[in-house]
Amino acid sequence: MAKIVLLEKIHASAAELLHGQGFDDIVQIPKALKPDELRTALADAVAVGIRSATHVSADTLKALPGLKAIGCFCIGTNQVDLTAAATLGIPVFNAPFSNTRSVAELVIAEAILLLRRIPEKNARTHRGQWDKSAQGAYEVRNKVLGIIGYGNIGSQVGILAESVGMRVVYYDVESKLPLGNARPAGGLDQLLEQADIVTLHVPGGKGTENMMTAERLASMKPTAVLINASRGGVVDIDALNAALRERRLAGAALDVFPAEPKSDKEEFMSPLRGLDNVILTPHIGGSTEEAQENIGSEVAEKLARFLKAGTTRWAVNFPEIPHLAKETRSRVLHIHRNEPGVIARMNADFAEAGINIVAQRLQTRGSLGYVITDVDEIVSPALLDKLRHEPATIRCDLI
């Protein structure tokens, strides 16, 4: 029985779909696990489902030879060592669009709340103060929204922002088609100088680590606000803390942090706690009923299709082979280093065993090759062993 472990309160739609596909050994753990706990929990699992808080390193993957696939039940995949996973023959799947709208709506709401200074007004009113003043409170109409990272979320934020009258500029490392009346800012520095609201929608990882440095924060208008619903590492948190306390920025909304609790039992620690001009949320940008239900079934289906048919369509780190219904008795999944002669040797092994190949589909990506071979005969353990011991083989499975 193939065991699948689902962590971090993945929506029930995932387990439902997997059960429907015949996977009955599903273990659910409602939190993220530390590396040693992860190794124990996944020791006999073929697949794992995680969200953004479970970090899967190369060392963890090397300690789990039985693990065949990883599902990130979210958009970001920077929590997994994707290169190590590919090198070990493990495809990683995610849900690239399912929570886009949820994040975009939250960002627009926060932009309005911050410009009206609602976080401060709210805190003061709770403390019994009656701060009825228009000072420093603005409409978002005609204000400049600067979007850093104009991908799926950033571009949707731009569309929603225009519908309430904001003027949208963006900066992206890639050339992007502007939607609506949005226009490229002409560079990151130009964006920071002119924006009243700066919102970050870049991926996490080395390329964006601390991209909002003290200098960049200092180049923003003192009346401007910063929103970060991307990844915590993108902002120099101490520099932001200083800018906010010294009133060099008017406010901020943060949904993601350099260090986040692994479960709701752990205390959230941040230098920004207690600041009235800051909205802090516990990484819930994508946490709506709609998004989580869709993500659950989308990623579960990708895992099920891989485990049952070898399908790697939409894998983020792997050669992509679209879904091909299994119509023959046996299907061999062969993941190998992309070198000359691998397929020839493999097919010679089939021929030597007297097996005729009915269909074969090869795809490569960089140094990785993946071939699905359908045959009508039973593949013997001896042949499987031979294929597994071909010099370029990374992994070979029979389904």
Ligand SMILES: NC(=O)c1ccc[n+]([C@@H]2O[C@H](COP(=O)([O-])OP(=O)(O)OC[C@H]3O[C@@H](n4cnc5c(N)ncnc54)[C@H](O)[C@@H]3O)[C@@H](O)[C@H]2O)c1
């Ligand atoms: N807070 C949440 O709950 C939540 C929910 C969903 C996604 N996210 C985060 O939001 C990120 C963005 O999601 P998306 O779906 O829009 O991703 P995406 O891949 O569609 O867009 C990311 C964009 O950033 C651009 N980019 C990359 N590096 C850049 C850089 N250094 N400077 C400027 N632009 C850069 C890319 O070219 C791309 O256009 C995800 O990677 C994830 O980390 C957070």
Ligand SMILES: O=C(O)[C@H](O)COP(=O)(O)O
């Ligand atoms: O990458 C994402 O989709 C978001 O960061 C959401 O992550 P979560 O599933 O942990 O809420």
